[in-house]
Amino acid sequence: MSRYYQPEIETAPREKIIEIQNEKIVRQVRHVWDNVPYYRRLMEEKGVTPDDIKTIDDIKKLPFLSKADLRDAYPYGLLGTDLKNCVRIHSTSGTTGKRVVAFYTQHDIDLWEDCTARAIVAAGGTEDDVVQVCYGYGLFTGGSGLHGGSHKVGCLTLPMSSGNTERQIQFMMDLGSTILCCTPSYAAYIGESLAEMGYRPEDNKLKAGIFGAEPWTEEMRRDIEKKLGIKAYDIYGLTETSGPGVSYECEEQAGMHINEDHFYAEIIDPDTGEVLPEGEKGELVFTSLDKEAFPLLRDRTRDICVLSRRPCSCGRTHVRMSKPMGRSDDMLIIRGVNVFPSQIETVLLNEGYTPNYQIVLDRERNNDTFDVYVEVSADQFSDLMSQIQKMEKSLESALRTMLGIGPKVHLVAPKTITRSEGKAVRVIDKRKLHD
Numbered sequence: 020m021s022r023y024y025q026p027e028i029e030t031a032p033r034e035k036i037i038e039i040q041n042e043k044i045v046r047q048v049r050h051v052w053d054n055v056p057y058y059r060r061l062m063e064e065k066g067v068t069p070d071d072i073k074t075i076d077d078i079k080k081l082p083f084l085s086k087a088d089l090r091d092a093y094p095y096g097l098l099g100t101d102l103k104n105c106v107r108i109h110s111t112s113g114t115t116g117k118r119v120v121a122f123y124t125q126h127d128i129d130l131w132e133d134c135t136a137r138a139i140v141a142a143g144g145t146e147d148d149v150v151q152v153c154y155g156y157g158l159f160t161g162g163s164g165l166h167g168g169s170h171k172v173g174c175l176t177l178p179m180s181s182g183n184t185e186r187q188i189q190f191m192m193d194l195g196s197t198i199l200c201c202t203p204s205y206a207a208y209i210g211e212s213l214a215e216m217g218y219r220p221e222d223n224k225l226k227a228g229i230f231g232a233e234p235w236t237e238e239m240r241r242d243i244e245k246k247l248g249i250k251a252y253d254i255y256g257l258t259e260t261s262g263p264g265v266s267y268e269c270e271e272q273a274g275m276h277i278n279e280d281h282f283y284a285e286i287i288d289p290d291t292g293e294v295l296p297e298g299e300k301g302e303l304v305f306t307s308l309d310k311e312a313f314p315l316l317r318d319r320t321r322d323i324c325v326l327s328r329r330p331c332s333c334g335r336t337h338v339r340m341s342k343p344m345g346r347s348d349d350m351l352i353i354r355g356v357n358v359f360p361s362q363i364e365t366v367l368l369n370e371g372y373t374p375n376y377q378i379v380l381d382r383e384r385n386n387d388t389f390d391v392y393v394e395v396s397a398d399q400f401s402d403l404m405s406q407i408q409k410m411e412k413s414l415e416s417a418l419r420t421m422l423g424i425g426p427k428v429h430l431v432a433p434k435t436i437t438r439s440e441g442k443a444v445r446v447i448d449k450r451k452l453h454d
């Protein structure tokens with residue numbers, strides 16, 4: 020039997036959802052026009068005013084926001100309210116050194132936590148549950164997003180943050196955690212560590228996991244479910260749309276229901292910007308319908324997906340999105356952290372290296388490995404092992420500061436990285452081969 024956190028809205032008839040969207044979009048466009056000069060200028064350039072937006076269908080008339088806009092508007096350009104009304108920020112990597120910073124009023128936090136609460140209840144969560152949150156806390160949205168939802172549902176919440184796997188397992192076993200929230204790769208790692216410590220899947224009290232923030236396959240889902248003895252649910256979101264909980268899976272595990280009363284989804288052709296009909300694969304675009312502090316309209320996610328309105332047996336009526344099938348840009352997700360090759364290039368050039376580099380990603384024991392090979396120039400080249408090691412350590416530290424995670428740096432002799440005749444092959448991602 021399905022349970023819902025906000026049954027009336029989660030199972031609302033289609034007409035009711037459209038009615039809510041029609042009402043909210045008119046208000047939201049007016050709010051943005053009045054308060055976000057950056058977007059107002061984009062609207063003026065397109066010759067659109069709030070008077071042109073009468074129903075949700077009119078959304079097509081509005082301009083898109085791209086990652087470049089998020090970067091150009093950093094930090095306050097897309098803020099929709101006085102800073103004094105904001106109570107929090109979160110942040111994630113941008114395409115260059117500038118990160119994406121999202122702002123929240125208390126109202127925004129409330130609606131975000133409603134979304135994650137819906138996801139927790141859809142995964143079987145009740146006030147009897149013990150929710151172990153091992154997404155990172157801090158600037159990343161994963162930790163506080165699931166944490167807030169868990170409080171709303173009334174679960175006992177373990178704010179573990181990520182890392183320190185031994186302690187995670189100790190608390191999980193001693194306090195009887197029933198729902199685990201983390202990235203799928205960390206879940207797989209916890210599963211492996213449990214087995215190594217001699218535990219069988221039936222020894223823990225876990226029943227469900229809510230995993231997201233990075234791509235994962237059906238094979239990986241089955242592997243995690245077996246190792247931990249749980250049902251594994253996918254959850255999706257982006258910092259700029261609040262964080263996790265924009266969409267989430269129900270017990271059907273067949274696509275993630277988008278919280279359509281808060282986020283309007285479109286699929287577009289990434290090359291032409293044309294809106295594609297339901298069922299076609301393209302880039303996902305989100306409009307937040309009622310956020311105050313960071314009210315993005317038609318924000319291009321770069322995630323490639325398909326939407327489906329086929330009725331779902333769980334009773335939820337909200338549209339479902341497929342797992343993201345890739346990206347229309349070069350963003351990598353490494354151990355749950357977003358990394359753009361351009362960020363690495365920026366650091367290399369700042370630190371006086373050549374832009375000849377290669378990123379090699381692989382997966383070892385369900386954990387991403389992250390190696391960066393960098394060519395030194397002839398005058399940087401040294402036969403001294405100790406000198407090279409020192410340079411590698413210093414570059415690793417500069418990259419860690421920029422990216423938020425540390426790669427293993429390998430300095431290599433001039434002209435050893437294969438030159439390409441076309442586009443340089445900057446990334447070798449071996450993870451896809453055996454997921």
Ligand code: DLL
Binds near residue numbers: 235256342
């Ligand atoms: O990753 C928010 C999040 C936290 C989602 C915890 C789920 C759980 P960002 O750091 O801004 O936000 O990264 C957003 O991550 O555009 C996708 O490419 C990717 N992503 C997020 N969830 C999934 C998922 C958080 N379930 C970017 N499957 C998005 C595949 C995902 N990719």
